[in-house]
Amino acid sequence: MLSRTASALYWTGRHIERADFVSRLIDATLRLAALPSSYGGDVGAWSGALAAAGVLVPFEAKAGEMSERAAIQFLSLDPDNPSSMRSCIEQARTNARAVRTALTAETWEAINTAWLDLQRFGTRLENRPTLNRLLESVKSSALSFDGATHRTMLRDDAYWFIRMGAAIERADNTARLVDVKYHLLLPRDEPVGGSLDYFQWTTILRTVSALTAYRHLYRDSLKPWLVADLLILNRRVPRSLAACAHDLVRYLDLLAAHSGRRGPAHRQAAKLATSLSDVDIGTLFQRGLHETIQDFLAENNRLGMLIGEQYLF
Numbered sequence: 001m002l003s004r005t006a007s008a009l010y011w012t013g014r015h016i017e018r019a020d021f022v023s024r025l026i027d028a029t030l031r032l033a034a035l036p037s038s039y040g041g042d043v044g045a046w047s048g049a050l051a052a053a054g055v056l057v058p059f060e061a062k063a064g065e066m067s068e069r070a071a072i073q074f075l076s077l078d079p080d081n082p083s084s085m086r087s088c089i090e091q092a093r094t095n096a097r098a099v100r101t102a103l104t105a106e107t108w109e110a111i112n113t114a115w116l117d118l119q120r121f122g123t124r125l126e127n128r129p130t131l132n133r134l135l136e137s138v139k140s141s142a143l144s145f146d147g148a149t150h151r152t153m154l155r156d157d158a159y160w161f162i163r164m165g166a167a168i169e170r171a172d173n174t175a176r177l178v179d180v181k182y183h184l185l186l187p188r189d190e191p192v193g194g195s196l197d198y199f200q201w202t203t204i205l206r207t208v209s210a211l212t213a214y215r216h217l218y219r220d221s222l223k224p225w226l227v228a229d230l231l232i233l234n235r236r237v238p239r240s241l242a243a244c245a246h247d248l249v250r251y252l253d254l255l256a257a258h259s260g261r262r263g264p265a266h267r268q269a270a271k272l273a274t275s276l277s278d279v280d281i282g283t284l285f286q287r288g289l290h291e292t293i294q295d296f297l298a299e300n301n302r303l304g305m306l307i308g309e310q311y312l313f
Contacts (some may be wrong), residue, residue, distance in 0.1 A: 005102060006161050007312035008095040012111070013165030015095070019088035021173040021207075022075055022144035023135045025049050028206040032199060033068055045203075046071035052173075052180045052207075055083050076134060077123050085138050089118050104152040107145065114141030157258055164251040164307070171244035171300050177204055178231055179293040201227050208239040228289060229281040241296060245273040248303065255311075265306040272299050 029049040046068055050056040053075060062080065063070040077086045100108055117137050125131050146166075153159045161218040181204055201222050205211040210230060217234070218226050235242045248269045256262045275296070284292050 001102075001157050003028050003312055005099050006157070007308075008099040009102060009158055009161040010165035010307070010312060012092045012099075013162040014169040015092035016059075016087040016142055016145050017087045017136055017166040017169040018083060019092070020171070021170070022053055022083065022085050022088070023138040023142075024207045024209065025052060025177075026072060026131075027135050027139075028203045031206065032203040034264060048180050049075070050289040052177045053083055054176060055081060063112055072131065073125055075156070076131065077121060077125060079123055085134070086118055086121075086123070089138070089141070099158075102158045104148065106148040106152045110144040110148040111139065114138070114145070117141065155254075157224060157255060160251045160254050161311075164229075164248060165245045166256075167247040167251065168300060168304050168307070170239055171241055171248075171299065174231055174239050174241055174244070174301065175293050175297050177207060178228065179290060179297070182289050182293075198222055204231070210237055212241065213237055221261075225281050225285065228284070231277070232284065232292075233276060233281060242273070242276040245269070245276055249273050252307075263306075263310045265303060265310045268299070268303045268306050272296070275299070 020030065026049070029045050033045040047066060050059050050071055055074065058081065058146045059071065059074050060066075063074060074081050075084055078084045079086060081087060082091075089111075093111050096103060096108060101109075114137075118134075121130065121134050121137075125134070149159060149162055153162075181200055202211065205214055205222075205227065208231065209245060213236075214222070214227065214230055217230065217236070220226065230237055230240065233242045234240050235246060237243055249266075249272075252266050252269050256266060
């Protein structure tokens with residue numbers, strides 16, 4: 001496979017995953033922002049959402065003053081924000097169109113339909129019902145794309161590059177979300193485990209669609225260390241850091257078996273997965289959760305660079 005083809009497939013997977021994450025982030029933050037300000041609502045929730053999406057600095061440079069309306073606009077339809085839902089869907093379609101013959105008809109139609117649906121919303125949101133329709137459209141489009149790739153594509157290098165892009169993006173998103181909770185949203189005026197802490201952790205679980213999974217696995221009230229265990233170490237949760245790291249090892253191993261070559265990306269992926277194996281959440285808290293997440297983000301970014309050097313450039 002040509003490196004430019006592999007790159008287009010890889011970034012198609014990343015951009016669809018990012019659009020889905022941002023849609024879920026907006027949806028969950030709307031719930032948190034609806035709370036009284038004393039419970040972490042209003043603009044404080046949107047600062048956290050922008051930080052979790054990795055766009056707080058560019059937002060402040062463009063919008064200046066923080067407001068719910070400006071934050072939603074920036075995250076959803078702003079063409080100047082490369083991480084907005086609109087930009088992600090457009091970039092995914094551009095990449096997919098460049099490698100149209102590597103995709104099945106169903107996979108291409110899922111991406112193209114997502115883009116066509118998005119065009120109806122323009123570049124400005126008029127009201128909350130419009131926002132709700134936009135969020136549902138993006139989430140449904142991501143599910144359609146995942147379903148089409150899973151059900152119709154051959155298990156070969158094209159499929160693995162798409163899934164690898166999605167996995168590395170998903171790991172980055174979950175890590176940033178957990179880090180924002182501990183680093184930016186940590187309650188200042190009440191103890192950990194209080195009402196503010198509860199609502200913030202619920203928001204995080206809703207963002208990654210893991211609230212039901214938490215209740216099923218732990219059968220307990222929300223506890224910060226259990227949520228962290230779920231989202232970092234539990235491989236049964238598809239958006240956990242451990243699950244994403246092991247998925248990356250698996251896809252790289254499949255590529256190696258297909259091509260007969262291994263390289264630095266394989267070693268880095270194994271290192272990332274090993275760092276989350278045979279460790280418990282208590283050990284991670286003792287090390288410092290913020291430091292642990294920052295190390296993971298750095299290693300995940302390094303893996304992305306090595307994948308690029310080995311396959312995409």
